Amino acid sequence: MIQLQIESITLTNYRQYSKAKLDFTSPERNKFLTVIVGESGFGKTNILNAISWCLYGEELHLTGGKNISPRDENVLPIYNIPTFVKARPMEVFPVSVEIAMNDSSGQKWVIERTKKFQKLREDKAAMFPSGSNSPDGSSVSLTIQKKKGGNYEPQENSAERIGSLVPKALEQYFLFDAEKIRDYFNVHIAAAIKDEVNKLSQVDTLSRAIERLEKKRDDFRRESSPISASTAKLEEDLQKIRDSLALERGELRNSEAQKKACDDTIQMIKTELRGCTEENVASLQKLRDEHDEAIQKLEDELDSNELKKQKALVKYAPIILTMPAIESTSHVIARLTRSGELPPEYRKSFLQRLLQEEKCICGEDLSGKASSKGRRASVQKFLDETDELSEATVDISRFDGDMDRLESEAAAFWEELDGLGSNIKRIETEIENKRIKMADIDGKLKGLNVEKVTRLQDRLQEAEKAKDEWSKKIGAYEGRISHLKDDESDKADDLDNELKKTKRGLELKKKIDFLNDAIEAAEKVRDNITKKVKGEVARLTNENFFSFLSKKTAFEKVEITDEYEVNVVHALGWQARQYLSTGETQMLALAFFAALHKVSGLDMPIFIDAPLARISESPTERIVEAFPKCFENKQVCLLMLDKEFRPVRDKFLPILCREYQILYNEEEEGYGSSVVTEYA
Amino acid sequence: MPEDERYAIVSIDQKHKAFYDGLKKTSSPLRNLENSQIWLLAFALGFHNKLRAKSVQRAPGGYFRTEYFHDSIPFTLLRAVCVNEHDGDLTKAIDWSTIFSTGEELATGGTQALKELVESHGDFYKKLEDILRDECKRKTVKKK
Numbered sequence: 077m078i079q080l081q082i083e084s085i086t087l088t089n090y091r092q093y094s095k096a097k098l099d100f101t102s103p104e105r106n107k108f109l110t111v112i113v114g115e116s117g118f119g120k121t122n123i124l125n126a127i128s129w130c131l132y133g134e135e136l137h138l139t140g141g142k143n144i145s146p147r148d149e150n151v152l153p154i155y156n157i158p159t160f161v162k163a164r165p166m167e168v169f170p171v172s173v174e175i176a177m178n179d180s181s182g183q184k185w186v187i188e189r190t191k192k193f194q195k196l197r198e199d200k201a202a203m204f205p206s207g208s209n210s211p212d213g214s215s216v217s218l219t220i221q222k223k224k225g226g227n228y229e230p231q232e233n234s235a236e237r238i239g240s241l242v243p244k245a246l247e248q249y250f251l252f253d254a255e256k257i258r259d260y261f262n263v264h265i266a267a268a269i270k271d272e273v274n275k276l277s278q279v280d281t282l283s284r285a286i287e288r289l290e291k292k293r294d295d296f297r298r299e300s301s302p303i304s305a306s307t308a309k310l311e312e313d314l315q316k317i318r319d320s321l322a323l324e325r326g327e328l329r330n331s332e333a334q335k336k337a338c339d340d341t342i343q344m345i346k347t348e349l350r351g352c353t354e355e356n357v358a359s360l361q362k363l364r365d366e367h368d369e370a371i372q373k374l375e376d377e378l379d380s381n382e383l384k385k386q387k388a389l390v391k392y393a394p395i396i397l398t399m400p401a402i403e404s405t406s407h408v409i410a411r412l413t414r415s416g417e418l419p420p421e422y423r424k425s426f427l428q429r430l431l432q433e434e435k436c437i438c439g440e441d442l443s444g445k446a447s448s449k450g451r452r453a454s455v456q457k458f459l460d461e462t463d464e465l466s467e468a469t470v471d472i473s474r475f476d477g478d479m480d481r482l483e484s485e486a487a488a489f490w491e492e493l494d495g496l497g498s499n500i501k502r503i504e505t506e507i508e509n510k511r512i513k514m515a516d517i518d519g520k521l522k523g524l525n526v527e528k529v530t531r532l533q534d535r536l537q538e539a540e541k542a543k544d545e546w547s548k549k550i551g552a553y554e555g556r557i558s559h560l561k562d563d564e565s566d567k568a569d570d571l572d573n574e575l576k577k578t579k580r581g582l583e584l585k586k587k588i589d590f591l592n593d594a595i596e597a598a599e600k601v602r603d604n605i606t607k608k609v610k611g612e613v614a615r616l617t618n619e620n621f622f623s624f625l626s627k628k629t630a631f632e633k634v635e636i637t638d639e640y641e642v643n644v645v646h647a648l649g650w651q652a653r654q655y656l657s658t659g660e661t662q663m664l665a666l667a668f669f670a671a672l673h674k675v676s677g678l679d680m681p682i683f684i685d686a687p688l689a690r691i692s693e694s695p696t697e698r699i700v701e702a703f704p705k706c707f708e709n710k711q712v713c714l715l716m717l718d719k720e721f722r723p724v725r726d727k728f729l730p731i732l733c734r735e736y737q738i739l740y741n742e743e744e745e746g747y748g749s750s751v752v753t754e755y756a
Numbered sequence: 757m758p759e760d761e762r763y764a765i766v767s768i769d770q771k772h773k774a775f776y777d778g779l780k781k782t783s784s785p786l787r788n789l790e791n792s793q794i795w796l797l798a799f800a801l802g803f804h805n806k807l808r809a810k811s812v813q814r815a816p817g818g819y820f821r822t823e824y825f826h827d828s829i830p831f832t833l834l835r836a837v838c839v840n841e842h843d844g845d846l847t848k849a850i851d852w853s854t855i856f857s858t859g860e861e862l863a864t865g866g867t868q869a870l871k872e873l874v875e876s877h878g879d880f881y882k883k884l885e886d887i888l889r890d891e892c893k894r895k896t897v898k899k900k
Contacts, residue, residue: 386881389888390793394800396888398833399895401803401840408844468850475849478832490892493885558782 080242080680081711083176083184089156090126090171092119092750098736100681100711107733109703110713111755113721114738119750120715121685124251129154130173130189132244133216137253137685155193155201158749163195168204179241184223187238191216242680250680252669270640274606282602286595293591296584300571303581310571317567321560328553331546338543343650345536349529357521357529364517367510374510378503385496392489395482402479409476419473420466427459610636612675613668617642620667623702625660626694634664642668659691663699670706681711688720696720700727761852762831765818766795766860769811772867776819785880791820794870796830799859801873802866803837804891808858809865822856834859 082100087093100110114120125135135154153160155171163169172190179185194204203216220237221228231237242250274280300307349361395402412418430436431452434443444452465472521533575581614636621634621644631652635643644664646652656664666687673682688696703712714721718737725732735755742748768776779786779794786794802808825831835848838855841862842848848855873883 389881389884390789390797393884393888394796394833395829396891397800397804398837399891401837402833404844405836405839405846405849408839408846412846464847464850471850472846475832475835478828479836482829482832555783562781 080180081178082681083178084174085123085126085176086172086174087123087126088172088174089159089169090129090173091122091154091156092740092748093122093126093752094156094159094749096750096752098123098752099734100713102711102733104733105709107731108707108709108711109728109731110711110734110736111721111725111728111732112713112715112736112738112752113718113755114715114750115717115740118738118740120738121253123715124253124683124685126173127175127251127683128247130175130187131238131242132247133189133218136247137251153193153201154191156749160193160195160201163201165195165197168192168194177241184228185241186221186223186228187219187234188221189216189218251683251685253685279602279605279609282598282605286598286602289591289595289598293588293595296588296591300575300581300584300588303578303584304574307571307574307581310567310574314564314567314571317560317564321557321564324553324557324560328550328557331549331553335543335546335550338539338546340651341539342536342543344654345532345539347650347655349532349536360517360521364514364521367514367517371507371510371514374503374507378500378507381496381499381503385493385500388489388492388496392486392493395486396489399483399486402482406476406479406483409472418465419469420462422458422462423466423469424459424462424464425467427455427462430455431459606638609675610638610640613671616671616674617664617668620670620702620706621664623705624663624667624695624699626692626698634667659695662687662689662691663695666699667706673707673710681713682707683713683715685715686717686720687714688716688724693723696724697727700724703728704731762822764822764852764856766792766820766822766856766863767811767814768795768819768860769864769867770813770815772864773815775867775871779874785874790824792822792824792826792830795819795863796833798866798870799837799863800833800866801869802862802864804887805866805869807865807869808841808861810861811864837862 084100085098087096089095098110098112102108112120112123121137124137128134128136155169159169170190170192172188174186174188176184176186192204193201195201218234218238220231220234222231223229271280274283297311300311302308346361346365350358409418430442434441434452436442436451436455440451441448442452442455518533518537522530572585575585614634617636618634622628622631625631630647632645632647632649635645637643642653642664643651644653644656653661653664666684688699691699721728725735736752737755738750738752740748740750776791776794778784779789781787786797822831834855838848838851838858839846841858842854848858873887874880876883
């Protein structure tokens with residue numbers, strides 16, 4: 077966790093500032109806000125530029141949006157013009173920015189960047205010493221000093237030290253230009269945000285570890301090739317399958333992105349159609365949407381019925397096909413029952429016991445000696461005529477009952493199947509009818525001869541057609557990927573089996589298996605962390621955004637994709653980020669920015685330029701009220717116009733530690749200096 | 757009848773193993789079915805088409821355990837068919853060894869019919885439904 081507090085910033089001859097010092101120390105912990113007020117052009121944004129120039133040698137917040145080369149002589153120079161004008165010929169004057177800060181352990185640091193200039197003539201100054209646009213920047217000095225005891229000691233490797241204290245990659249998270257919000261949500265920035273959040277949450281460390289493990293595993297796999305011709309061939313085949321899988325996955329991702337683009341286009345066109353002032357157009361479009369939604373529901377119902385039908389067929393097919401055997405076996409049991417053979421008079425085991433004990437249950441002797449010979453012979457005859465079935469009469473009875481039930485269920489099956497078949501037919505007919513109605517509406521909309529509507533309808537149909545095409549392609553890619561995964565699994569099994577045949581192969585297999593397990597475990601951890609971090613960012617962004625909004629019911633939620641694209645979902649389900657007002661977009665950016673700060677653990681001071689520009693009064697009040705919660709325990713500095721700050725100043729008072737005002741003194745026509753004073 | 761006599765490991769012929777394994781692939785219409793369900797279909801088709809064949813070599817490890825039948829219906833079918841295949845000898849209804857061996861022979865014979873059903877042109881479930889309807893019609897005509 078990076079923790080930093082800025083104590084002061086001192087500007088000397090930097091742009092509008094001949095000399096200015098801003099103190100950021102706070103007398104109380106709960107007062108963390110500094111506000112710097114100034115009119116347009118007085119130098120508010122140049123305070124951000126001063127910080128980035130001091131730390132990284134670049135002014136990253138120039139209005140033109142790019143870092144202008146110091147060698148470009150046609151642009152406004154970095155030095156203060158009044159200082160330059162007042163300097164004598166050949167006089168050397170410095171431009172410097174000094175930042176005093178504390179790190180998380182309370183250690184104090186002072187960073188200062190100085191660039192010297194020499195006035196060559198009335199209209200020109202050059203860096204000093206002359207000719208020193210040298211690679212080693214000898215006209216520019218960067219120092220970092222660490223406080224030890226009562227003194228500050230210079231440190232070596234200034235740039236690296238500064239990079240470890242305040243990494244340049246994180247600059248946009250603490251020097252935030254709210255005027256550039258539209259750029260904030262473009263894909264490039266989203267990808268950059270994703271990278272940075274991954275770095276902050278150490279996910280990229282895990283990713284690098286996973287890459288190293290995969291490389292090691294692949295090295296072991298390659299070692300398996302020379303073991304035998306079979307393993308070499310299998311390894312080659314496996315690699316081919318994997319290469320094909322990678323290709324297909326790439327195509328799938330592309331198709332999914334294209335399909336999403338079609339979806340976005342469709343939503344946009346539908347929104348435009350709905351917004352048409354022609355009443356009949358709007359109501360026709362609404363009707364079309366209703367039919368479309370109904371078709372989707374019907375298609376789901378159709379799938380469900382077809383699945384039920386399949387399950388019924390699988391369950392009852394064995395019963396129906398073996399019904400002849402069931403009926404004939406039932407007849408056998410019925411016949412034996414009618415003839416008295418079932419249930420048998422005596423159980424076999426009972427008769428065996430009588431003969432064994434040589435005594436009947438009535439007490440008569442059954443030993444077979446003398447008079448009992450005949451009796452024993454009779455019992456023996458009964459025994460010979462009785463089969464194993466006599467022991468299983470209960471089971472046979474149950475079996476017979478089961479067969480009766482199956483005969484009834486088979487009859488009920490046809491009713492169920494016919495019912496499902498009717499449902500399916502009905503649903504298919506309904507879908508067809510709705511499609512006809514939609515086609516009719518499309519025809520009517522086109523026939524209205526409203527140029528814009530016709531154009532939109534054409535585009536809508538094209539987009540829907542394109543979406544269908546991409547859906548089909550996605551299905552095909554998914555099918556191919558599924559087959560390839562099956563092939564990959566089969567081939568990997570074959571390779572494993574082949575490796576097991578040799579000792580060396582077995583060793584390699586163990587290593588490969590171990591690495592696979594390690595990769596899987598690391599990927600699971602990474603996925604969990606990423607999911608948690610993204611989930612938390614989304615939750616906080618939602619919380620912040622809805623605390624800022626006035627028309628809360630217009631939107632349902634803010635979503636953040638896996639690629640860190642921020643989407644806003646309208647209450648009726650449409651994607652609405654592109655249609656937010658400038659003020660709403662600014663609120664969303666602030667909400668997202670605050671969420672990233674909190675989740676990333678990035679406890680760096682935050683400077684926000686023009687945070688409330690373009691935001692109307694009541695959202696401004698809500699944002700101000702939400703500020704302490706969004707940015708609690710962070711050092712925050714806001715750069716604002718007076719007309720933005722004055723109405724909300726009272727609301728900021730509980731958290732306000734310092735207020736500054738930038739005033740501009742025009743000394744001569746065409747130039748002046750800014751001075752920083754206490755706010756009045 | 758002790759419950760545990762019904763519990764056995766049922767096997768398939770080794771030569772059919774590749775086909776049965778292939779039924780689990782995502783392109784198969786039977787991919788979501790359990791082994792016991794697939795086997796029952798093969799067994800029923802074997803009985804229906806009067807195809808009975810001994811396994812040349814049983815696939816090692818077995819195909820499924822009879823404990824995995826969802827209910828008692830498969831046991832009832834196996835017993836009824838076994839009695840029928842042994843000329844109505846009801847004593848076979850309690851001879852579980854013969855019941856399972858007869859079942860395996862019919863499933864081995866029925867595997868070819870199942871294979872044709874899966875691999876031939878058309879929707880598998882539609883073809884299966886047609887077979888069942890034909891069977892029902894045949895029974896109705898026979899009764900008349």
